Amino acid sequence: MTAKTLLDIKGVETYYGNIRALSGVDVAVNEGEIVALIGANGAGKSTLMMTIFGTPRARRGTITFAGTDITDMPTHEIARLRIAQSPEGRRIFPRMTVMENLQMGASLDNLKYYDEDVEKVFTLFPRLKERIGQRGGTLSGGEQQMLSIGRALMARPKLLLLDEPSLGLAPLIVKQIFDAIRELNRTQGLTVFLVEQNAFGALKLATRGYVMVNGVVTMSGTGKDLLADPEVRAAYLEGGRH
Amino acid sequence: MANIAQASREETASPLQHGLREAFYAGIIAFGLFFLFIGLKTDQNISNELVLVPRWGLLTIVVGLVMLGRFLYVAYAQPFMARQKIVDVASGLLPDSVATRFFRLPYFIGALVVAAVLLLFAGSLDGIFGSGLAGYLRFFRALAIIYALASVLFYFRAFIHNHFSALGVGVLIAYPIVVVLILALLTGSMAGGFQGSLKWVDNFGIQILIYVMLAWGLNIVVGLAGLLDLGYVAFYAVGAYAYALLATQLGWSFWILLPVAGIMAAFWGVILGFPVLRLRGDYLAIVTLAFGEIIRLVLINWREVTNGAAGISGIPKVSFFGLMSFNVSDPNYIAKVLGIAQSGAYYKIFLYYLILGLALLTAFVTIRLRRMPVGRAWEALREDEIACRSLGINTTTTKLTAFATGAMFGGFAGSFFAARQGFVSPESFVFLESAIILAIVVLGGMGSLVGIAVAAAVMIGGTEILREMEFLKHVFGPDFTPELYRMLLFGMAMVIVMLWKPRGFVGSREPTAFLHERKAVSSSFTKEGHG
Ligand SMILES: Nc1ncnc2c1ncn2[C@@H]1O[C@H](COP(=O)(O)OP(=O)(O)OP(=O)(O)O)[C@@H](O)[C@H]1O
Numbered sequence: 001m002t003a004k005t006l007l008d009i010k011g012v013e014t015y016y017g018n019i020r021a022l023s024g025v026d027v028a029v030n031e032g033e034i035v036a037l038i039g040a041n042g043a044g045k046s047t048l049m050m051t052i053f054g055t056p057r058a059r060r061g062t063i064t065f066a067g068t069d070i071t072d073m074p075t076h077e078i079a080r081l082r083i084a085q086s087p088e089g090r091r092i093f094p095r096m097t098v099m100e101n102l103q104m105g106a107s108l109d110n111l112k113y114y115d116e117d118v119e120k121v122f123t124l125f126p127r128l129k130e131r132i133g134q135r136g137g138t139l140s141g142g143e144q145q146m147l148s149i150g151r152a153l154m155a156r157p158k159l160l161l162l163d164e165p166s167l168g169l170a171p172l173i174v175k176q177i178f179d180a181i182r183e184l185n186r187t188q189g190l191t192v193f194l195v196e197q198n199a200f201g202a203l204k205l206a207t208r209g210y211v212m213v214n215g216v217v218t219m220s221g222t223g224k225d226l227l228a229d230p231e232v233r234a235a236y237l238e239g240g241r242h
Numbered sequence: 243m244a245n246i247a248q249a250s251r252e253e254t255a256s257p258l259q260h261g262l263r264e265a266f267y268a269g270i271i272a273f274g275l276f277f278l279f280i281g282l283k284t285d286q287n288i289s290n291e292l293v294l295v296p297r298w299g300l301l302t303i304v305v306g307l308v309m310l311g312r313f314l315y316v317a318y319a320q321p322f323m324a325r326q327k328i329v330d331v332a333s334g335l336l337p338d339s340v341a342t343r344f345f346r347l348p349y350f351i352g353a354l355v356v357a358a359v360l361l362l363f364a365g366s367l368d369g370i371f372g373s374g375l376a377g378y379l380r381f382f383r384a385l386a387i388i389y390a391l392a393s394v395l396f397y398f399r400a401f402i403h404n405h406f407s408a409l410g411v412g413v414l415i416a417y418p419i420v421v422v423l424i425l426a427l428l429t430g431s432m433a434g435g436f437q438g439s440l441k442w443v444d445n446f447g448i449q450i451l452i453y454v455m456l457a458w459g460l461n462i463v464v465g466l467a468g469l470l471d472l473g474y475v476a477f478y479a480v481g482a483y484a485y486a487l488l489a490t491q492l493g494w495s496f497w498i499l500l501p502v503a504g505i506m507a508a509f510w511g512v513i514l515g516f517p518v519l520r521l522r523g524d525y526l527a528i529v530t531l532a533f534g535e536i537i538r539l540v541l542i543n544w545r546e547v548t549n550g551a552a553g554i555s556g557i558p559k560v561s562f563f564g565l566m567s568f569n570v571s572d573p574n575y576i577a578k579v580l581g582i583a584q585s586g587a588y589y590k591i592f593l594y595y596l597i598l599g600l601a602l603l604t605a606f607v608t609i610r611l612r613r614m615p616v617g618r619a620w621e622a623l624r625e626d627e628i629a630c631r632s633l634g635i636n637t638t639t640t641k642l643t644a645f646a647t648g649a650m651f652g653g654f655a656g657s658f659f660a661a662r663q664g665f666v667s668p669e670s671f672v673f674l675e676s677a678i679i680l681a682i683v684v685l686g687g688m689g690s691l692v693g694i695a696v697a698a699a700v701m702i703g704g705t706e707i708l709r710e711m712e713f714l715k716h717v718f719g720p721d722f723t724p725e726l727y728r729m730l731l732f733g734m735a736m737v738i739v740m741l742w743k744p745r746g747f748v749g750s751r752e753p754t755a756f757l758h759e760r761k762a763v764s765s766s767f768t769k770e771g772h773g
């Protein structure tokens with residue numbers, strides 16, 4: 001694969017106070033790829049996602065996005081480079097309506113696509129359209145997840161970061177979301193970097209995958225290879241859904 | 243706790259027995275609480291010695307009233323409310339079923355008749371009944387008028403609810419005119435109307451509107467951006483002193499200094515904003531509290547400039563846009579220009595409209611800003627700061643603009659205050675003021691302009707009304723000064739409102755049409771549950 005590297009993470013170390021959560025992570029996401037990151041609870045996956053956005057900041061190493069060094073860039077400027085995230089815990093705005101939440105996601109420098117994008121999100125999640133005027137905080141968990149992903153899509157991102165998009169969703173909806181990601185990736189060339197506990201689904205969807213253990217990447221390869229790998233199967237797949 | 247413990251016995255006890263028992267407990271608690279507060283009083287005797295004066299009578303009365311109140315509440319009011327299947331109606335004032343019993347046509351007519359008769363004989367009340375009884379009658383008359391007004395409001399509640407803002411502004415604009423006309427009718431002369439209106443326009447109108455404006459300004463910081471600011475009065479002080487100093491030293495006019503004061507206050511808002519950028523919640527509150535105190539201490543101690551605790555007096559009045567003056571000695575004094583009788587009321591009425599305009603400006607700007615990216619960013623900031631940043635919002639500038647905008651309106655209000663009083667001193671800018679303004683914002687429902695205006699009217703108007711309660715002197719003796727109890731009542735009212743409506747008068751946030759929204763948002767969805 002000779003595609004251009006969109007996101008390049010090199011030797012990143014992140015600390016919470018004195019606790020080292022990431023100890024030298026190397027991950028690369030190429031343009032047009034879907035990359036999955038799997039790992040046990042507390043491995044540091046969400047920390048990596050947030051480190052890309054600069055909260056918390058990497059203490060060592062570099063993060064490059066589309067040729068720009070974003071390691072020390074303020075978070076809001078990173079976001080304006082068109083990296084969008086549906087973070088862990090969803091972080092939607094609870095007192096704002098569904099519509100207002102989506103508006104918050106819209107990039108303000110490019111409002112001409114606004115109507116079109118809202119329509120796209122609603123085709124993706126018709127559920128949100130039904131609840132357009134409802135407060136974010138009163139949505140069900142799954143609906144909040146949809147809203148969080150929808151809000152991220154409103155930014156017309158070049159790179160979409162998803163932290164456990166399947167969390168709390170019914171299997172049918174999970175399938176829908178994975179299909180939607182694949183669709184966005186195929187038709188619009190959207191690059192996706194996602195963290196998943198649903199390793200089977202994620203690796204099947206992904207072009208490539210990484211396995212993280214205790215703050216370091218221990219394995220990487222194409223989704224198919226990882227799915228076939230006995231170690232991965234033992235640690236993340238056996239006993240799970242196949 | 244007591245309620246839970248008694249839940250099991252409840253089935254067997256009748257409401258009456260239950261009420262008696264609760265009254266007994268309430269009596270014990272009240273006795274314990276008030277024994278030292280009310281039962282004993284320290285005083286000085288003739289030879290300046292400190293003596294303890296027991297007031298057993300008063301203590302008995304207070305404890306008795308508490309017991310009676312608790313008994314009536316538990317034995318009658320509680321079962322009654324339970325039977326009523328309380329539904330909080332759209333008007334939110336009272337459960338509908340109770341309200342319709344309370345407001346009935348015969349009662350309304352009765353109240354009108356009582357008020358009319360007592361008004362007709364207003365002048366001769368003292369002569370007929372003696373001053374004591376006349377005081378009670380005047381209080382009774384006020385109650386009748388309030389009841390009649392409340393009935394009208396209740397009858398038109400749906401209409402009022404739908405057109406609240408427009409009606410509110412209309413009433414505020416008409417208020418001084420109506421007051422003057424009514425008083426003119428009662429006293430039989432226009433001059434009498436103007437003279438009598440002073441109290442109503444100044445003590446009630448202007449006073450309330452100043453707090454409405456301050457609370458609306460603080461609402462931008464606390465209600466919208468969610469930054470708890472306990473030192474808001476500092477910006478009020480900056481505005482007041484900016485006008486006081488520049489007007490007395492340089493002789494500049496109010497109309498130039500108003501924006502100057504606003505800009506200076508906004509500047510100080512940014513100064514405060516920088517160090518507290520990383521703080522939230524309690525920590526932010528403490529730093530802003532300290533900031534408010536620092537400004538006040540600087541005003542007290544920087545004597546060369548601020549004249550210290552003595553304050554600055556002789557602050558010039560506002561002119562009528564430079565065309566007419568309100569100083570009797572000036573050649574362009576308003577009464578001379580217009581050829582009407584001299585009266586101090588013109589200035590007050592003018593000030594009333596000035597502060598009304600300033601307050602409406604605050605509201606207008608707030609409403610506009612909420613529909614713009616910056617206002618939306620403020621609200622998002624209140625909800626989730628990290629999410630804000632990862633959506634590309636610069637939280638630094640967002641916070642600073644919130645502080646600066648809120649401070650600017652505080653500064654406007656401050657310069658108005660200085661012009662109205664003609665005198666400023668650090669005493670006007672104590673922490674209590676910040677607390678009152680914040681209390682109004684919280685009571686009104688953070689973020690809601692209408693709720694805040696209502697809260698300001700109730701709280702400030704309520705404490706002003708206390709000054710009118712002369713008849714209380716007949717109850718508690720001639721030494722009784724009702725004003726001293728205003729903070730007590732303020733606190734009580736807050737507790738009651740917070741129990742009754744934990745999110746403030748208007749607790750649900752109104753969604754804004756920010757970008758071109760093509761779908762009308764169904765309002766049934768947007769109502770939030772209590773939580
Ligand atoms: N704010 C924080 N302060 C201190 N330690 C933290 C903080 N956030 C995370 N950690 C620690 O860092 C480690 C990595 O956490 P992280 O949230 O990245 O895990 P994860 O891989 O996303 O796990 P999960 O699959 O459960 O979401 C954990 O040990 C966690 O306890």
Ligand SMILES: [Mg+2]
Binds near residue numbers: 045046047088163
């Ligand atoms: Mg995680």
